[in-house]
Amino acid sequence: MIMNSPSAPKVAGSRHSVPLVSDTAEDPEGAVPVVAPGADPTVVVPSAGRPGAAQDRLASWIADLTGLHELLERLCRTTTPEAALRETLRAGAGLAGARRGMLALRPTDPDAPERTVGFGLAPCDLGAMETVPRSSDPCARLLDEPLPVPATGEGPPGDPPTGDPDTDAPPGSGGPTAEITLPDIAADRHLAPRYREVASRLGIAAGYAQPLTVEDGRRIGAAVWFYDEPGLPDARQRHLLALYLRQAGAHIANRLELSRARSAVREVREGLLPRRLPHLPGVALAVRRLSADGPGTAGPEGTGGADGAGEGDCGTFHEALVLPEQALGLAMGSVTGTGPRVVAAMGRLLAGLRAYAVMEGEDPVAVLSDLELLLRVTESVRCATALFGYVDPTIRRLVIASAGHPPPLIIGDTRVQYAETTLSAPLGMLTCWEAPSVEVELRPGETVLLCSEGLLRRLDGGGGAGTGSMDRAFARLHATAARAPAAVRRDPGALADHVLRSLPAAEPPGSRPGGEPGDAVVLAARF
Numbered sequence: 048m049i050m051n052s053p054s055a056p057k058v059a060g061s062r063h064s065v066p067l068v069s070d071t072a073e074d075p076e077g078a079v080p081v082v083a084p085g086a087d088p089t090v091v092v093p094s095a096g097r098p099g100a101a102q103d104r105l106a107s108w109i110a111d112l113t114g115l116h117e118l119l120e121r122l123c124r125t126t127t128p129e130a131a132l133r134e135t136l137r138a139g140a141g142l143a144g145a146r147r148g149m150l151a152l153r154p155t156d157p158d159a160p161e162r163t164v165g166f167g168l169a170p171c172d173l174g175a176m177e178t179v180p181r182s183s184d185p186c187a188r189l190l191d192e193p194l195p196v197p198a199t200g201e202g203p204p205g206d207p208p209t210g211d212p213d214t215d216a217p218p219g220s221g222g223p224t225a226e227i228t229l230p231d232i233a234a235d236r237h238l239a240p241r242y243r244e245v246a247s248r249l250g251i252a253a254g255y256a257q258p259l260t261v262e263d264g265r266r267i268g269a270a271v272w273f274y275d276e277p278g279l280p281d282a283r284q285r286h287l288l289a290l291y292l293r294q295a296g297a298h299i300a301n302r303l304e305l306s307r308a309r310s311a312v313r314e315v316r317e318g319l320l321p322r323r324l325p326h327l328p329g330v331a332l333a334v335r336r337l338s339a340d341g342p343g344t345a346g347p348e349g350t351g352g353a354d355g356a357g358e359g360d361c362g363t364f365h366e367a368l369v370l371p372e373q374a375l376g377l378a379m380g381s382v383t384g385t386g387p388r389v390v391a392a393m394g395r396l397l398a399g400l401r402a403y404a405v406m407e408g409e410d411p412v413a414v415l416s417d418l419e420l421l422l423r424v425t426e427s428v429r430c431a432t433a434l435f436g437y438v439d440p441t442i443r444r445l446v447i448a449s450a451g452h453p454p455p456l457i458i459g460d461t462r463v464q465y466a467e468t469t470l471s472a473p474l475g476m477l478t479c480w481e482a483p484s485v486e487v488e489l490r491p492g493e494t495v496l497l498c499s500e501g502l503l504r505r506l507d508g509g510g511g512a513g514t515g516s517m518d519r520a521f522a523r524l525h526a527t528a529a530r531a532p533a534a535v536r537r538d539p540g541a542l543a544d545h546v547l548r549s550l551p552a553a554e555p556p557g558s559r560p561g562g563e564p565g566d567a568v569v570l571a572a573r574f
Contacts, residue, residue, distance in 0.1 A: 115287055118142070119294050128152075128302045129164070135259075135295040136166035136270060142288045143255055143280045145272035149176060150259075151186035152268040152299075155307075161190075168249075175245045183242035185227040185256035189269035226285065229254040231277040252277045257289060259296040267300055312387050319394040325369045329440040330574055332367050333540035337502075337547050337567040362389045362431070363499050363566040364397050368404060375440060376404040377572060379497040380433035380452060382426075392426045396433075404435065411435045411448035412484050419450070419480040430475035434468070434497065443489035443574050448482060450474045453503055453521070456528055458536055459493035463529045465521070466495075494539055494573040496546070498524065502567035505550045523549075539571035 118138040125131040136148045147167035154161065163186075165173040181187035229235060230253050232246045246252070256271035270292070280288070324332040362382030370376050378400055382393045399421040403414045414435050422431055436447035436455065447455065447466055451473030454465045471482035489495070506527075507520040527549040528542070535541045546569050 111283070111287055115142075115291060118291060122295055122298055125298075125302070128299060128306050131295070131299045131302045132164045133166065135292070135299065136164065138291060138295075139270055139288055140166060140272055142291060143272045143284055145255070145274055145280075147251070148270060148272040149173065149186065150268060150270040151190065152259075153190050153266065155303075172249055175249065179242040179245055180239045183239040185229065185254055185271040186269040188227060189256060189258045190266055225257070226289075227254075227256040227271070228279055229256075230279050234277075246273075249273075250275055253279065255280055255285070257285075257292055259292055259299065261296050261300045267296055267303075312390055315387075316390045316393070319390070319397055320364060321366055321368075324367050325375075327369055327373065327375055327440060330375060330438075330572060331539050332573075333543050333571045334365060334367075335540070335543040335547050335569045337550065362393045363501060363568055364393050365497070365499075365568055365570050366397065366400060366404075367570060367572065368401060370404060370408045370437070373440065374408065375438040375572070376408050377436040377438065377455075377495065377497060377570065378404070378434065379499060379568065379570060380431055380450075381500055382431040383429060389429075392422075392429055392431075395425050396422060396431060400433070400435070404437075408435075408437050409446070410484070411437055411446055412482065415448050415450050415474065415482075416480060419474040422475045426475070430473045432473045432500065436495070436497075438489075438495070438572070438574070440574055443491070443493075445487040445489055445495060446484050447487065448484040450480060450482070451476075453498060453500060456496040456498070456524065457487065457489070457493055458496055458528050458531070458542065459490055460533060460536065461490070462493075463525060465525070489574050492537065492573070494536065494542060494571055496528065496542070497570040497572075498546070499566060499568035502546070502550070502569065505567055537573070539573045543569040543571045 118141070122131065122134050122138065125134050132150055132152065136150050140146065140148050147165075149166070149168060150164045152162040152164070163173060163177060165176075168176070176184075181191060229238070232238060232243055232252060232254060235243070246254075251273040253274040253276065254271050255274075256269055258266045259268040259270060260266050279285075324334060362384060364378075364380055364382075366376070366378040368376045380396070380400075382389050382396060396418060399418055400414065403417045407413045407417075415433055418433060422429065432449075432451040434447065434449045434452035434455070436445055438445050445466070447468060449468040450471055454468040457464055457466055466485060466487045468485050469482045472480065474480055503517065503520040503524065506523045507516045524546070527546055528536075531542060531545050535545050547567060550567060
């Protein structure tokens with residue numbers, strides 16, 4: 048007797064490269080997966096039946112969970128909220144068999160707007176989708192409706208739909224907001240006309256949405272995937288998608304919290320650094336900074352910040368301040384490490400440097416000696432490099448001392464050379480720091496260029512930490528300044544831009560043996 052198998056349900060989209068293997072043999076007794084009380088519902092033990100059917104069912108689940116594990120590994124490699132959101136949409140589209148999607152992220156600040164990210168949608172398409180009423184927008188409905196109250200014995204709100212992945216029973220049918228299905232948008236009269244109009248214009252025929260939740264059941268966002276033809280993903284696809292989104296929600300929440308913490312550290316650091324450069328007769332000043340997080344610029348009137356998400360080289364600082372008798376103090380330095388404690392240490396050192404420069408700026412060695420004592424008292428296990436120069440603009444006399452920091456570069460129409468500061472240890476390395484100062488007579492129109500260690504580490508190109516590597520960086524900086532046209536040399540801002548443009552392209556995080564290169568800072572003073 049030959050039995051015809053029932054026709055397959057209508058499924059939206061197409062199969063993705065992630066294997067979602069279906070049974071290859073029918074269970075003659077109609078057996079269903081058996082889940083032990085309290086066991087993980089994703090671990091399915093086939094019931095009694097034909098041996099081949101049990102093996103096929105087990106192989107199907109192994110293939111599904113292996114593909115899910117690979118997608119989660121890829122998600123965990125994302126380091127920013129934006130990258131995590133886009134990877135979630137990309138992987139979700141594969142699991143749901145969709146080609147396009149949209150994700151709305153609910154901000155923690157109630158006054159901030161929701162953030163929307165699209166996949167396979169042009170910016171204008173995404174903008175059109177944002178004009179539909181919230182009552183018809185699947186993401187808005189999932190975010191606006193109250194959480195379902197679990198019945199006795201059920202899991203907490205936010206658990207993924209746990210319907211039978213081998214049947215067509217909708218997962219999450221016990222909760223009204225577990226998922227939203229739009230199998231045929233054009234025929235759904237419950238949707239607003241504006242939503243149907245936008246969907247028709249974009250060629251969207253169906254949609255499927257699920258929320259992004261965290262462990263305590265809070266929704267931090269919702270995602271919807273769109274199909275070109277009417278239909279829905281099958282139960283197995285929806286089940287795996289729910290499992291993926293549960294982990295994705297936790298990862299995105301972690302990236303958001305980390306981004307907020309880094310942003311707070313960055314704001315504190317920006318507040319400690321000088322906001323404006325001083326005006327002094329006979330002197331033109333400019334600062335440029337290329338952060339390890341992202342680009343930042345500063346003109347003659349101030350400094351610029353970075354907009355990236357990472358902590359960067361938190362301890363790099365610079366200063367240009369007017370001293371008594373219309374003198375000028377120039378400083379550059381760096382505290383080792385990254386993080387909030389390093390920012391705090393940098394703030395203490397910068398405050399001490401400003402005070403010591405006003406009291407005894409004519410003696411840069413005394414300024415650095417006092418700074419070393421301050422570091423030893425407040426940061427006994429930390430070291431720092433620093434360079435301080437005292438300039439009398441009327442006679443163009445520069446007196447400079449360095450504590451392990453690269454020497455400044457003197458740039459003029461007739462010479463490009465380093466001010467040979469005495470070789471010395473960083474602050475906090477020796478029992479008592481001391482090194483002689485160096486005096487340089489500046490010619491009219493010459494520029495003093497102070498550079499951070501991060502800039503030299505980027506210039507070395509090879510990521511090494513040895514003497515040969517630093518010599519190569521010094522040579523490249525010298526050659527870059529020497530190639531600058533005469534007009535660029537006469538403008539400190541243009542000269543600083545010229546130096547930063549010579550830096551090699553940013554390397555991927557973790558690609559350098561010595562870690563991140565740090566902030567590239569250039570402070571230029573032309574007399």
